[in-house]
Amino acid sequence: MPQSIPNSLRSGPDENGHFGAYGGRFVAETLMPLILEVEKAYNAAKVDPSFRAELDYYLEHYVGRPSPLYFAERLTQHFGGAKIYLKRDELNHTGAHKINNCIGQIILAKRMGKTRIIAETGAGQHGVATATVAALFNLPCVIYMGETDIARQAPNVFRMKLLGAEVRGVTSGTATLKDAMNEALRDWVAHVDDTFYIIGTVAGPHPYPAMVRDFQSVIGVETRAQLAKAENGRLPDTLVAAIGGGSNAMGLFHPFLDDPSVRMIGVEAAGHGVGTGMHAASLAGGEPGVLHGNRTYLLQDDDGQIIDAHSISAGLDYPGIGPEHAWLHDLKRVEYVSATDKEALEAFQLCAKLEGIIPALEPSHALAYLSRLAPRLAKDHLLVMNMCGRGDKDIFAVAAHLGVTL
Amino acid sequence: MSRISRRFADLREHGRAGLITFLTAGDPDMATFETVLAGLPASGADLIEVGVPFSDPMADGPAIQAAGLRALKGGTKLRHILAAVARFRQIDGETPIILMGYYNPIFHFGIASFTKEAAAAGVDGLIIVDLPPEESDEFLPAATAAKLELIRLTAPTSDDARLPKVLKGAGGFVYHVAIAGITGTRSASIADVQPVVERIRRHTSLPVAIGFGIRTPDQAAATAEIADAVVVGSALVETVASNLDAEGQAGPGLVMALHTQVAALAAGVRRVARGK
Numbered sequence A: 001m002p003q004s005i006p007n008s009l010r011s012g013p014d015e016n017g018h019f020g021a022y023g024g025r026f027v028a029e030t031l032m033p034l035i036l037e038v039e040k041a042y043n044a045a046k047v048d049p050s051f052r053a054e055l056d057y058y059l060e061h062y063v064g065r066p067s068p069l070y071f072a073e074r075l076t077q078h079f080g081g082a083k084i085y086l087k088r089d090e091l092n093h094t095g096a097h098k099i100n101n102c103i104g105q106i107i108l109a110k111r112m113g114k115t116r117i118i119a120e121t122g123a124g125q126h127g128v129a130t131a132t133v134a135a136l137f138n139l140p141c142v143i144y145m146g147e148t149d150i151a152r153q154a155p156n157v158f159r160m161k162l163l164g165a166e167v168r169g170v171t172s173g174t175a176t177l178k179d180a181m182n183e184a185l186r187d188w189v190a191h192v193d194d195t196f197y198i199i200g201t202v203a204g205p206h207p208y209p210a211m212v213r214d215f216q217s218v219i220g221v222e223t224r225a226q227l228a229k230a231e232n233g234r235l236p237d238t239l240v241a242a243i244g245g246g247s248n249a250m251g252l253f254h255p256f257l258d259d260p261s262v263r264m265i266g267v268e269a270a271g272h273g274v275g276t277g278m279h280a281a282s283l284a285g286g287e288p289g290v291l292h293g294n295r296t297y298l299l300q301d302d303d304g305q306i307i308d309a310h311s312i313s314a315g316l317d318y319p320g321i322g323p324e325h326a327w328l329h330d331l332k333r334v335e336y337v338s339a340t341d342k343e344a345l346e347a348f349q350l351c352a353k354l355e356g357i358i359p360a361l362e363p364s365h366a367l368a369y370l371s372r373l374a375p376r377l378a379k380d381h382l383l384v385m386n387m388c389g390r391g392d393k394d395i396f397a398v399a400a401h402l403g404v405t406l
Numbered sequence B: 001m002s003r004i005s006r007r008f009a010d011l012r013e014h015g016r017a018g019l020i021t022f023l024t025a026g027d028p029d030m031a032t033f034e035t036v037l038a039g040l041p042a043s044g045a046d047l048i049e050v051g052v053p054f055s056d057p058m059a060d061g062p063a064i065q066a067a068g069l070r071a072l073k074g075g076t077k078l079r080h081i082l083a084a085v086a087r088f089r090q091i092d093g094e095t096p097i098i099l100m101g102y103y104n105p106i107f108h109f110g111i112a113s114f115t116k117e118a119a120a121a122g123v124d125g126l127i128i129v130d131l132p133p134e135e136s137d138e139f140l141p142a143a144t145a146a147k148l149e150l151i152r153l154t155a156p157t158s159d160d161a162r163l164p165k166v167l168k169g170a171g172g173f174v175y176h177v178a179i180a181g182i183t184g185t186r187s188a189s190i191a192d193v194q195p196v197v198e199r200i201r202r203h204t205s206l207p208v209a210i211g212f213g214i215r216t217p218d219q220a221a222a223t224a225e226i227a228d229a230v231v232v233g234s235a236l237v238e239t240v241a242s243n244l245d246a247e248g249q250a251g252p253g254l255v256m257a258l259h260t261q262v263a264a265l266a267a268g269v270r271r272v273a274r275g276k
Helices: A032-046 A049-063 A073-079 A098-111 A125-136 A147-152 A154-162 A177-190 A208-216 A218-230 A247-256 A323-331 A341-355 A361-376 A391-401 B003-013 B030-043 B062-073 B078-091 B103-109 B111-121 B133-138 B140-145 B163-167 B190-203 B217-224 B234-242 B254-270
Strands: A022-026 A069-071 A083-087 A116-121 A141-146 A166-170 A195-197 A238-243 A263-271 A287-291 A293-298 A335-340 A382-386 B018-024 B047-051 B097-101 B125-128 B152-154 B174-177 B208-211 B229-232
Touching: A022 A323, A022 B133, A032 A049, A032 A098, A032 A208, A049 A098, A069 A218, A073 A083, A073 A341, A073 A361, A083 A218, A098 A125, A098 A195, A098 A208, A098 A247, A116 A125, A116 A177, A125 A141, A125 A154, A141 A147, A141 A177, A147 A154, A147 A166, A154 A166, A154 A391, A166 A177, A177 A195, A208 A218, A208 A247, A208 A323, A218 A247, A218 A382, A238 A247, A238 A361, A247 A263, A247 A323, A247 A382, A263 A341, A263 A361, A287 B103, A293 A323, A335 A341, A335 A361, A341 A361, A341 A391, A361 A382, A361 A391, B003 B018, B018 B030, B018 B062, B018 B208, B018 B234, B018 B254, B030 B047, B030 B078, B030 B254, B047 B062, B047 B078, B062 B234, B078 B097, B078 B103, B078 B111, B103 B111, B103 B125, B111 B140, B133 B140, B133 B163, B152 B163, B163 B190, B174 B190, B190 B208, B190 B217, B217 B229, B217 B254, B229 B234, B229 B254, B234 B254
Parallel strands: A083 A382, A116 A141, A116 A195, A141 A166, A238 A263, A238 A382, A263 A335, B018 B047, B018 B229, B047 B097, B097 B125, B152 B174, B174 B208, B208 B229
Antiparallel strands: A022 A293, A069 A083, A287 A293
């Protein structure tokens, strides 16, 4: 789809939620008035200093922001090229970047007078983060999760229950993240008066992709200031982040989109390999289509039916990608590459041994790409990778892949 | 005058509301579906909605979700559905056919080629659940050029401020979703629906059909008091489900059971006399 390059890449979406040909509001009429209400409330909140102040308070005192920007000296030496910094969002409360967004959305839900929270989850990280903020704000919370994911993410299911959330197993379709999202949307249609839907990634109908991006942009804003302090005012040369729906990557990239010297690379999950059909790389292996309220690249068959994604990482196991990524891909502002399950597993172990950091399987995909990229870059090349989650949740799955019985 | 407009004029002439049936194309297989389809007008269906199955039907309840999965498992494709409509048109030139589904299969088919081929097959109208007026500018011109009517959905949440936007460009009739919810779950009371329908009528002169939660001849009759047409979907789709054999294939009584059920629903609708 031919598109002209706008003056700023940070001003999107347009008033209808479009990023070029992508995004929008493709929902049933029953939901339209709600979506419009969320948009109106968010537009008012984001220019309200009291909203910002409350958000900042919780980000600092509850989430633990700012997260450190850490010079990963041993990984740098190991690869022998670019100077590697890790943005330590795995140190956030609940162990991933997801809570940056959940805090923002629940404060909005409270402002809107909503009394019930719903969310979808794949790996369970967004479910845990949502259950956490629902507990904090004393709101009942229902988390939809595919039965397939419930089976492979038992610790997170237990966490959500401890936090007081009701976890509803989803058996429809293929019982994974996309079906959990369908079921959450169905719940929302049936509870339009009292319920707020906290979407976990930069996808869904407008205003969600923009709103989630805004809440996650704290990652990039902090990175800019922290790196400037550590490196004599310099900007990063390259940013790297893993992409499922794309919220951690968008959070890191967005504040730098208008800095042409900053190269950005999103790493999709290639599963068994993009050529095998068993992957989650929507940009590499998908086509534009409409799902879950937005137009974006989707894994689909020749009749427009959505195909299951596959990845070792349940958090990347989604057949779509946020619409702003689809737009940035077509504009070629961000490069999108992929890493396989096997490469991610190797990177997972390497990082644990070299840095004493057990990464989640999601950022392990970004790390895997670093092993290809970093050695080819000069030693003064500043590379920042978003360490968007920690790997505690994944040790059982990794042990199983490595043939270890726990 | 379009086939849909002609049919509603005819219903007015007869002083009654119409019955609109919904079944998913290709459920449980295309041959059985076509046999059912061919007998619907004689059983009392005044307009026919043909469901286009989609892998992710976010506005549908368990019954229609399952129907879609059965159809997809049987290999149903959009082009097969258009071919089935074309075959139906060889035996019935009057009963309006409305395709109902989600946008992605149509978008993937191609807006220009889909609207052209659907019209050529004898499709009269389209209900695209996840294509609200905000997003339909890319679709409406092609549909209009092909003389396909884009039928809009209204919901209990559609207020006076929203209705003009929803009804701009609307064709055929208005499909009012009686409940805030998904298909086949709960039923609205007529007392709740009536004021909403009156509100819709203040914004349009198009006929108003009411659907979602209407399952029995009595409910159909009660709805016919306030609607120009009554839509029944999940209750029919459940009859398909309950007439499958152990292998999930069409059982011997399936076709007859559906036509009998449609006849009973039609009798319910026709019990109610309406002013011309």
